[in-house]
Every structure is written in C-alpha cells, then in structure tokens.
Amino acid sequence: MRTAGGIKAAEGIAIGRIRICRASVCDIDDSLTEDTAAELARFEQARIRVQEQQRVLYERARQSAGEESAAIFEAHELMLDDEDLVEACTEIILKQRHRAGYAVQEAFDNAAQMFRDMEDPYFQARSADVVDLKNAMLDVLLGRDTDNEQGTEPFILVAEDLTPSETVKLDKSLLLGFVTREGSASSHTAILARSMNLPALIQCRDISEDWDGKFAILDGYNACLYIEPTQDLVESFTGRRSRDLEKEALLRQLMGASSTTMDGRSVRVFANIGGPDDVDAVLANDAEGVGLFRSEFVYLNSRTDPTEDQQFEAYKRVLKTLAPRQVIIRTCDIGADKTIGYMNLDREENPALGYRAIRICLTRRDFFRRQLRALLRASAFGRLGIMFPMIISLREVRECREILEECRRELEGDGVKISPFEVGIMIETPAAALCADELAEEVDFFSLGTNDLTQYTCAIDRQNAKLEPFSDPHHPAVLRLIRMTVEAARRHNIWVGICGELGADTSLTETFLRMGVDELSVNPGSVLPLRRIIRSLDLSRPVGQALIQEE
Template sequence: MLKGIATAPGIGIGPVYLLELKSGEEETGNSQLLYGPEEIQAELTRLEEALGRAKRDLEELADKTRRDISEAEAGIFKAHILMLTDPTFIAGVKEKIQVEKKNAARAVEEVAEAIAGSFAALDDDLFRERAADIRDVAGRLVAKLTTRMRPAREVPPGAIIVAGELTPSQTAGFSRDTVAGIATETGGTTCHTAIVARALGIPAVLGVRGLLDQARAGDTAIIDGSSGAVYLNPGSELLEEYKKKKVTLEAGRLNIKCTGPARTRDGRQIELVANIRKAAEVKIALEHGAEGVGLFRTEFLFMNREEPPGEEEQFQAYQEVVAAFQGQPVVVRTLDVGGDKPLPYLNQGHDENPFLGLRGLRLCLTRQEIFKTQLKALLRAALYGNLRIMFPMVTALEEIREAKKIMAEARLELEASGLAVSRVETGMMIEVPAAALMADILAREVDFFSIGTNDLAQYTLAVDRGNERVTGMYDACHPAVLKLIDVTVKAAHRYGKWVGLCGELGSEIQAAPLLVGLGLDEISMSPVFIPPMKEAINKIAYHEARKLVRRLLELPGPQEVRAALSEFT
C-alpha cells in the first residue's frame, strides 16, 4: 500500500497502465528529423514540459541539500536552475527544432555541447567546471525528453493510469468510460490535473511517492480517491472488500435525488451549478441536477493544437452548451492560460514565476486579436440562451474597464456585419487578495463576482497549490481566506450584485454550512458533487449557518475551522 493525496473521490480497480515508458538508447530518436509543423509544435511542447520537470527536480535537490548539508552546496543546484532557464540556451534549442527540424533531445545535446565545448577550451579551471555543469544539466533534460508518453487513445478499457505527472490537457483526454483511476507521483488536491479528474468523475490519488518504482505494467491496482490509498497487487480478501465498497458507493450516489432546488430549512435558495470544460460534459451535469454552469473553462478549447480556435469553431462550442441548458445560466470564463497552463503557439515567453506573471486577463489584454475573437463568439452564442461572460485573474479596475472596452468594440463589429447582439451580464473572478479588498469598488463595474478559492487561497497563503512539498500549508478554510470571501460577498450585496464560488472548496460537502453561512448566491462544482451538496444544504438552517460563520472568522487557523464544521454537521 502506497499513500498519496486524495484528490478525486471514488474507487478504481483495474490493471496498471504505465503512461511513461523509458526509451532505450537505440530508441531515443536522436538521429531522427521532424516532418511538418505538427511534429515541430509537438516537440516544442515536449521541450516546455521537460524544462518544467527538470527545474522542479533541481529545486527539490537544492532544498534537500540545504537541509542535509549546507546552503553553500545547495548553491550548486541553484546555478543549475539558472542554466536550465537561460534564455539564450532555450532560444538556441528552439531554433534547432524549428529551423533545423531536429527533435528536442538532439537539439538540447547539440546546443549544450557547443556551449560546454567553448568553456572547456578555455585555459581556466573555473570555466572547465562550468562546462561539466552544462553537460550535467543537459543530461538531466535529455533524460526527461527520452521518456515517451503513450497517447491516451492506447489506454485499454478499465485501466489504472500510472504516471510521474500529468498535464491538465493529458488528463482531459481520458474518459470515465475507459479509465478506472489515476495515480501520479506529483500533484495535489487543487492542481488542474486533479480538477479535471474530478470533473470527469475519475477516482484519483496524486503525490504518491515512489509510485513508479513500485508499479509494474499489468499489476492489479486499487485507487481509493477518498482516503488517498493506492494498493498494488492486493490480496484476494482486500480486492473483494473494495469491489463491494465500489458497488455500495456507486449505488449510494444513484439514490441521492437530484430533483428540486438546494434550499435551506428556513427557505434560502442557493443555485448549484456545474464546472465544465466542453459540451460533452453537459450531459453529466444535467444528470446530476445542475441548474446551469458556473464555470465553463474555455482554455481547453485552445489546448493541444497548433493555433487558436477561430470565431466559428468557438461559437459552435458555446452555442451548444448554452442551448442545452434552455435558459438556465451559463457562466463562461474567458481564456485563462499561463501559470501551469501554457499555450506554446502564443509565444508567452518565460516567466520566472508563471503564477505571478502574464496569465488570465492580463495575457488576453496583450493579445487582443485572440481575445476579441473569443468575445465575438460568446456574444453570438448569447442569443441562444442565458450566457454570462466572466473575466479571470483581475487585479485592478483598469483591467476590467479595458476588457469591457474591447467587448464593446466586438459588439459594434458584429452589429456592423448585420448581427443583432443582446445584452450580456459581465462579471469577474475574485482570485487575488487585492481584488477581494477592492470588491466595493469593483462591484460598481460588473454584474457579478465568482470567487475562485483555489487561486485566492494560493495567493493569500503564499503557497503553490501544485507543489506537493507545501501541500500541507494549503487550505481554503484558512480564516484569512474566509475573511476575504466574507468581504467580497458583503461588498457585492451592498450594490445588489450576486456572488458565486467556483473553486474546489465548493465541492467539499463538509463545508456546506460555511458556504451557506457566507451568504453565497451560487456554488459551482464538479457535477458528481451536486447531489450530496444539495442534500447537505437542505438540512441546514441559514440563520444557524450565519452564526457559525461569525464564529469561524475569529478562529486562529484552518484546523480549528474544520473541527468546528465537523461539530456543526
């Protein structure tokens, strides 16, 4: 039994399918050339992913060396990180891929050797040592590049996916009809891979140390997405026990009624809506009783391709979702990339800290042609139902005003072409502490707020939610985060604006009294959580939840908050 982080509930049982295969020396492909723009783009994407993985490895080594030896020795790996992120080195590798059409591993080797050779030729011991460091870093990167990722389409039905790490786009390629469970060595509860797994209803356990050393292709595995346990080659008794648990769990979910609204005992109604990524997920949302969509993550339309989708393609995708909900609200978040969701074709450049860099609305305002195309498609789709537009990663009033200005231009251009465009509610996400603290100002500029607790907690607590080394410090129930939510809700209601919540806190059934007591008007979550959340809210009295929240806001830490929630329920 291996222990990881429980990230997507449910039980998965099936044979292990290793998504990553180490190539032999003869299979590295270093003599192969690339053919066509599709292969070149795929190689650039592999390079970016390998750079990220190699950097994280070096950061862990530096941290371990600092703890076990000294700060001075840790400096060796810090220097290696600088080499790995050197713009000249990366530009040279990309040029070889794009111009000379060499694969990423070969390009890294050639560029690194050219740099190392120039240092080694100098008559200075320090420079010769630097040449050895360059070769060391390049070797680490090549090792990442010569790990072959098997395509999702090859996964046999009923398999347990095992990998070192998964990107959100890789996870999005899976289906709950074919994949029984997911286990990875890295990741945490709020990384985007976990979010996508929950949306798909696939049990997942992330952050399982030593998983790749223990798992073998074809092993029978059990994934317990509620406890975080991964069992490899379980005995017959344990296997039978989990098969019974799986049947009981699935039967229990089916017995929870989805009909009727979520209404507290004293009559306060709260909309329960779904987080989705594409039109194919609408059916799942409706089956689980969603009253609309609170977060349509449009970035998945832009992933795994060589160029952004055009206006017509986007319009078709948005129109299909809006029409399916027949007048119920569909909140669409405009393109939210950057951080752990880069798009190579946007040439976003290198950010030393991507989560504090050019992402979300900031990026869209610098790529207005892509932004305006999306807004046009959304405005057209709004004619088919109740579509609302939401801007992500807003920090300042000026950003909202600029975004609304571009949307007004998009509207005028559509009208000039003879298309009638109706008024669309426009809102913004509260993900940054600055936005929460300025909510009373921002509320006058928008029609609604949606609180993204994943990033709000990350930025408030200064904890990278995708870094398993500090996962224990991340908790959206921290009183500091709750106070920002409270401030936001009160400011919005003061101006007659509604407030939703679309972070993963909205999927925590235990947190139902907290979510009710904060005065939220809408909660958006992965569809599988809607029935149990509805059931929990129907048992709560709003006035009692309000009293509870006043007490929670005065507690010293998240542990005390969760203890009080357990007592309440």
C-alpha cells in the same frame, strides 16, 4: 481463491457468478455460384435488415443508456450506406462469383483493417464497429439465432471484448459488471458500464475458460477480480456494496430537487467544466447551470490560434445544449502553468505573478476580440455569462467592457443577433477582494476563485508539495476576503458565487450560505452531494459548533 487484475474502466462492486460470453465462430462458404443475381439480392436484403436492426438497437440503447451510448448505432446504420463498401461486396459477388457471406467477410475485414492501421485512437476503435456490422450481416445471411440464452440469474460478464450490438442485446437487468481482455477506457463497454453505474475491468489478461459459472467478486474501485473468494471477502464486499447502493439511491432522490435549505434559502448549485465533452456530466448530475467554463480548451486543443468561427461553434454547442441553464464562460486564462506554443510567451521567473490571463488579453487586443466576438455571437443560443479572470483593478474591468462594447457594436452593425448576457469578474487576487466595492459598480456578478485567492493571499505556491505543512485551506485571511467580497456584492445588488475548490468543501457550506453566497460551482460529481448538505441546513437556527469562524 484466485485473483486477476487489469485496468479500471468503471467503479463499483459486483458479486455473483461469472458468465463467459464467447464470440460466435462460423465457417464461411467460399464456394462459387452461378446465380450471382440471387446472391446480390440476398446481400441487399441483409444490408437493409441490419440497418433496421441498428435503428431498433439505437432506440433500445437510447432508452436504457442515453443518447451518447446510442449514437454509435446511428453511425452503424450510416456505415452500411458506404458506397465503396457496397461496391466492393457487389464486385466480389458479380465478378468473382462468390456468395454474399464471403463477400461481406472480405470487404468488411478490409475496412476494419484500414481503421486498425490508423494512428488516432478514435478511428482505431471504429474497427470494432466494422467487425460488429460484419457479424450482424453474417448472422442475417446465415440465419443464425442472435438472441443468446441468457437465463434468469444475474451474472458478471467476462468476454474477450464486447461489440456495441452485443452490449445492447444483453439483458441489462441481469448484468452485475464487465470484465474484458481487450478494450480501452473509451471503448463501448466502458462507456456503457459507466452509464449503467456498473463496475468494469478491462485488459484483464488472465481470463480463463474455466471461470465460467464460478462465484466471484469484481472490485471496480481497485481493478481486481476475486474468483471463488473467501467468506471474509464476500462479507466485507457485501457490506461495501450495500453502502454504495444506499448512497446512490440517496443521491438519485436529489435529482430534480431544489438546492434549498430547511428554512427556505435557495442556492444555485452549478458545475465547473473544461470543454463541450463535459456537458453530459452537467446534465447527468443535474447541475443547475455552469459557473465556470474554462475556455482554455479551445486554445490548448488546437495547433494554431483558433479562429473566431471555431470558437463560436464550440461555445454555441455548449450554450444550446444546456439552455435555459446559465453558462458562465471565463475568457482565456492561459499563461502561468498553461502555456501554448503558438502564443510565443516568454519563460518567466515567476509565472503565477506574471504575464497571464487578462494581462495577455488586454495587450493582444486582436486575440481577445476574436474570443469576445465569438462569445457575443453565441449569446443568441442560450443564457451566457462572460467572466474575466485575474482582475486587480477597476481600470482593467473598464477596458474589458469597452472592448466588449466595441465588439457588440460591430456585430450589431452587421446585423448579428445578440441576446442579453451577464458580465462578471473572477475575484481571485487579494487586490480584487479589497476593491470589491468599486468593482461591483461595473459588473453583474462576482465569482470567487478560491484556489488562486488562497495562493496569492498566503504566498503559498499550490504546486509546491513542500509547502503542504504551511498551508491552511481555511486560513482566516482567505475567509475574511471572501466575506468582504460577498458583503460588497450584497451592497451593490449583484450576485456572487464561488467556483474554486472551497465551493465543494462541505465543511464550509453553512459558513458560505450564512455569508450570503448565491451560487456554488463545483465538479459535476460534487453537485448532488453538495445539494444534500444544503437541504440539511437550517440557517434560522443559531450558529452550530461545526461552523468555521474566520475570527
């Protein structure tokens, strides 16, 4: 048995034979030609043919792996429209009298090199796309058969690196997993592997030609490949793999199902997200909405204070894509551990209890108004909820609402369309939980931020590992504050959700449902497991043993 390591790109287990995918090599004819017009026509035909191929690949990828993986083929089609690239090829043919294949190789290699020399990893990765297009052009020009013999036995694919076209041309029904010598976690191979739920190991430096046809186990969880494994290993991984498959099938059944208990109580299972890129995960995990959209990304990803328009575009994109699902966007929660250069915040002795979140927003009104105006403008594109963080008093909520109302009047005065939206607050301080009755009068919903609520209630800094022995995530004081908040919400007929880590703690799900929580917002990956638990509960039965009591 031999083992090889690398970097994990996608989790899972694959057991089967290795097939090595070799890059096609060919000699390019560098002789000169008299008939430049004919070579130019061949180039043009090949270009149109490859664009057609890219459209077919786009459709195929869209159906098998979704819009995100397919988008690259549309970009490929557009790249072949590049005026400079076409001009460079034309010149090599007409002026240097070279043949079409040579012109393509020269011009495309130059473009690929330009991308390789760029600093940004996204643009660097585009060199693989140019090389991919070059190969496709040469395949057409040289009349090479591009559909490789694939056989009928499933296999673990081993390659130097895979171009997007290669990955799409592969017969997916035979693929067990990917191992590549090159590639990054954001490469096409990695994205494809994740979207197909197959394990992938990248930057595996030990790849050797003699692996071809050998039996192997790919452990995507630990980024390890076992070549000719022992029988014990095969048995243990076979067991692990079938447990994975069972779990996966079970979760897939829950896609599209409602989050309703056996006795008919429905709860909304939402997802927490950190930016527009997480929208795909919300859809892939069938979350019913977004319970916490941390708007900090617009501030943290920008070198300067983001403009109203920049923010509007980001919020609009998320609301539009997820409509008609509700999206609760939390207003800026910087300060404490999240500081930003251009905000010029002072260093503080005790940042968790310091100048942060709504406290910054209410003193820097222009900054706050920019975000509120962007949110109001975005409201027309979906179902928006606006949520204010770190609230401790009624006065703060009223001030927030007044500023929001001013912004609304201004925008409406300018003829901007604003759709109905909800306004809520985070309950993450003991002060807010204890004043929940008064606060409920002013808002449409509460969302319990249990991480901060726990830290502030127990006076335990959650970043301090030394305090671990003293912390109790189910501390009765925290559960009592949650209950008080839920009861206050009930009395005032507003809805209440949980968006902190406790929301995904399945040992508390029954407790929360019995309290009367309406919504649980968790990481996208926890949505389906949580839905499964909810569907197994029966609240009409007497309180079970497992139920955690706060008394």
